[in-house]
């Protein structure tokens with residue numbers, strides 16, 4: 286069904302993460318703090334050094350937006366795949 290269609294892409298610059306853990310507090314389904322004190326974006330692939338990406342569905346957008354908005358250093362970017370438009374920040 287269309288609900289599983291990848292609609293948005295999260296682009297996470299892990300190098301800039303300061304381990305504030307706000308993302309994981311906002312959305313533990315996709316974000317977790319790991320051994321080095323930084324957040325991992327679950328299910329993401331490293332597409333270039335320190336840059337991690339994964340797609341999400343429409344229903345997964347809201348809670349990832351909350352994670353992105355909560356990040357004090359704004360290292361979580363969200364793009365709408367079809368239009369290429371940056372949703373956040």
Ligand code: SF4
Nearest residue numbers: 302303305306308356
């Ligand atoms: S909120 Fe931002 S700085 Fe804090 S752990 Fe998540 S990605 Fe890192």
